Amino acid sequence: MVNQDNKPFHYQTVIGNGATGLGSKLRELITYKDLIVLFVRRDFVSQFKQTILGPLWFLIQPVLTTIIFVVVFGNIAGISTDGYPKTLFYLSGLVVWTYFAESMTKISEVFIANQGIFSKVYFPRLAVPLSTLISNLIKFAVQLLIFLAFWIYFLIRGEVQLPGWQLVFIFLPIVTASLFALGLGLIISALTTKYRDLKFLVQFGIQLLMYATPIVYPLSAAGKYETLLLANPMTGVIEFFRALFLAPETLNFSLLLYSSLISLIILVVGLVIFKREERNFIDYA
Numbered sequence: 001m002v003n004q005d006n007k008p009f010h011y012q013t014v015i016g017n018g019a020t021g022l023g024s025k026l027r028e029l030i031t032y033k034d035l036i037v038l039f040v041r042r043d044f045v046s047q048f049k050q051t052i053l054g055p056l057w058f059l060i061q062p063v064l065t066t067i068i069f070v071v072v073f074g075n076i077a078g079i080s081t082d083g084y085p086k087t088l089f090y091l092s093g094l095v096v097w098t099y100f101a102e103s104m105t106k107i108s109e110v111f112i113a114n115q116g117i118f119s120k121v122y123f124p125r126l127a128v129p130l131s132t133l134i135s136n137l138i139k140f141a142v143q144l145l146i147f148l149a150f151w152i153y154f155l156i157r158g159e160v161q162l163p164g165w166q167l168v169f170i171f172l173p174i175v176t177a178s179l180f181a182l183g184l185g186l187i188i189s190a191l192t193t194k195y196r197d198l199k200f201l202v203q204f205g206i207q208l209l210m211y212a213t214p215i216v217y218p219l220s221a222a223g224k225y226e227t228l229l230l231a232n233p234m235t236g237v238i239e240f241f242r243a244l245f246l247a248p249e250t251l252n253f254s255l256l257l258y259s260s261l262i263s264l265i266i267l268v269v270g271l272v273i274f275k276r277e278e279r280n281f282i283d284y285a
Contacts, residue, residue, distance in 0.1 A: 028124045035123055039131030040138075043106075058142045062098065066091045073216045082218040084246045085154050091147050092242040093215035099140040100177045100234060101206050106132045107185025108202050111193050111277075125278045129185060133178055140174070151245055166248040172256060173241040180233050180263035186270030190277035213238055233259040233266075 029036070069090040073079045081089040106113075107129040114128055154160045192198045213234045214222070222229045229235050236252070236259030243250045 029126060029130065032123055032127050036127050036131045036134070039128060040135045043131065043135040058139050059146055062091060062094050062143050062146060065094055069094075069216055079217050080221055082220060085159050087150055088147075088154055088160065088246060089218075089242070090216065091150060092245060093213075093238050095140060095143045095147050096173060096177060096238055096241050097210060097213065097215055097234070098143065099136055099174075100181045100237070101210070102139075103133055103136045103178070103181035104185045104188075105202055105206060106136070107182060108188035108192065109199060110185070110189040112189075112196070112199065125274070129182060129189075132185075133182060137174075137178070147245075160246055161248070163244060163248045166244060166251055169251070170241075170244055172260075173237040173244075176256065176260045176263050177234070177237050179260070179267045180237075183263060183265075183267030183270035186274040187266070190270075190273045193277055209234070230255065230258075233262045235259070 066087060070086045074081065074086040074090070110125070110128050110132075151160065155162065188198060188202060209232065212229060212232050214229060215238060219226065219229060219235065219239055236255040236257075239252060240256045243252070
């Protein structure tokens with residue numbers, strides 16, 4: 001194409017479907033990094049808008065839930081925590097599970113929640129689920145500090161041991177949980193564009209998955225259901241994270257490796273389905 005002076009135009013940016021490779025998609029996301037930051041900020045503002053305590057809910061929520069677990073499952077039901085302090089046992093599972101559950105739930109609503117903006121302007125759609133992971137990761141970091149405060153208290157009392165070199169692997173369960181949440185969320189978000197009823201099953205499914213994960217009970221108490229629990233990718237994540245702080249010598253790398261492989265497979269499937277569905281989403285909206 002040429003202009004009125006018969007000189008060719010030089011396009012700076014071309015928007016189209018040509019960038020289909022993973023490398024191209026990653027470069028595109030890097031180009032839109034400022035937009036991702038804006039989405040992260042939007043998530044924070046919308047979540048605590050018109051609330052009195054605001055971000056303090058980051059701290060209150062896990063503490064209150066842990067107290068309930070200690071009273072109901074620890075004291076009333078008398079469920080064993082393998083000799084570990086009940087507060088640390090429940091809180092170590094909750095902080096990781098909350099990050100996974102909230103990330104997966106929000107990512108599963110990507111198309112529906114952002115229908116208006118998706119239909120008006122182009123940007124890489126993966127920017128939205130990635131911003132969800134980042135914003136929830138910040139929340140996880142705050143809740144991790146609460147867990148560490150309790151852990152230091154029990155460390156001073158001599159009820160837990162100081163972790164050694166194993167602590168360098170703390171990023172492994174978090175990365176695995178992120179991959180699993182992203183992949184599963186992308187699959188569900190793509191399916192809900194056609195089958196809106198699925199969004200009502202997500203919360204119910206999350207609750208079922210929570211009780212199929214050793215959060216309120218140790219894996220040793222699973223009995224005949226242990227094989228079923230081990231098939232759950234979040235089991236390896238919770239067990240590994242908990243062992244880092246409560247029993248570093250019992251770290252199960254093979255179980256976490258299984259969780260990581262399953263999470264990667266689900267992520268690849270989710271990316272493929274998400275990419276295919278984002279082209280047709282507006283037709284179903």
